[in-house]
Amino acid sequence: MAKKNELPASFENALQELEQIVTRLESGDLPLESALTEFERGIQLARQGQVKLQQAEQRVQILLSENEDAPLTPFTPDAE
Numbered sequence: 001m002a003k004k005n006e007l008p009a010s011f012e013n014a015l016q017e018l019e020q021i022v023t024r025l026e027s028g029d030l031p032l033e034s035a036l037t038e039f040e041r042g043i044q045l046a047r048q049g050q051v052k053l054q055q056a057e058q059r060v061q062i063l064l065s066e067n068e069d070a071p072l073t074p075f076t077p078d079a080e
Contacts, residue, residue: 007044011052018045 008014021042025035055077062075 007048011049014045014049014052018042018049021045 008017021038024030025038025042030038055075059075
């Protein structure tokens with residue numbers, strides 16, 4: 001199992017963990033310190049998801065570019 005501070009490998013896993021965090025926070029049963037820790041983790045996951053979505057958007061834009069004569073080059077994300 002991954003350590004708490006490590007980010008999940010996939011967008012889907014990050015989203016699932018983020019949903020679980022939201023559920024725990026919305027329950028209102030967490031002590032303040034635990035809620036802050038969960039919130040911090042949620043922010044990390046949300047940022048990771050945002051980066052992955054931006055990378056996917058870049059790939060789609062490259063694939064749909066109007067310049068059919070443009071050479072195809074492998075996509076290498078900056079953040080990974």
